[in-house]
Amino acid sequence: MYAIVETGGKQYQVEEGRYVDVELLGEEKDAKVVFDKVVMIVNGKKSKVGQPYVANAKVEGVIVKNDRAKKIIVYKQRPKKGYRKKQGHRQGFARVMINKIRTTASKAKAEAAETTEA
Numbered sequence: 001m002y003a004i005v006e007t008g009g010k011q012y013q014v015e016e017g018r019y020v021d022v023e024l025l026g027e028e029k030d031a032k033v034v035f036d037k038v039v040m041i042v043n044g045k046k047s048k049v050g051q052p053y054v055a056n057a058k059v060e061g062v063i064v065k066n067d068r069a070k071k072i073i074v075y076k077q078r079p080k081k082g083y084r085k086k087q088g089h090r091q092g093f094a095r096v097m098i099n100k101i102r103t104t105a106s107k108a109k110a111e112a113a114e115t116t117e118a
Contacts, residue, residue: 001044003101005039005059014059014098024092027063033096035059041103048103056104061096068092 002015009025014035025033038057041048048054068090076085 001101002042003038004040004042005035005058006039006053007035014061014101016061016098018102018104019064020070020092020097021093021095023094024066025063025094027094029063029065031063033061033063035061041101054103058102059065059097060100060102064095064097066092066094 004011004013006012007025009024011069012020012022013031014020036053036058037051037115038054038059039050041054041057048057069092071088071090074087074089076087077083
């Protein structure tokens with residue numbers, strides 16, 4: 001089972017137990033993150049597509065680290081004018097470990113399991 005979530009103006013495919021690099025979230029390391037803009041959940045015949053988002057679906061994760069990507073070189077030049085500009089850029093990202101993909105059905109199962117344990 002996997003889900004498509006939207007964050008930072010981009011869409012990412014996430015799975016439980018795997019990590020994903022997203023735009024910086026402004027949170028510290030080991031902070032819990034909840035993505036509530038779930039565009040799609042794929043689970044065989046129980047797949048759901050949102051319009052625009054799946055209702056009551058959430059993806060929970062923990063920030064593993066905040067880092068910066070490899071440097072890219074931005075080079076601008078105007079021919080025959082002597083204009084050259086060389087600049088480097090490193091995009092920041094947050095690595096998030098995905099712990100749980102929750103839907104309304106899985107939420108009801110979790111609540112039922114908690115009531116049977118008590």
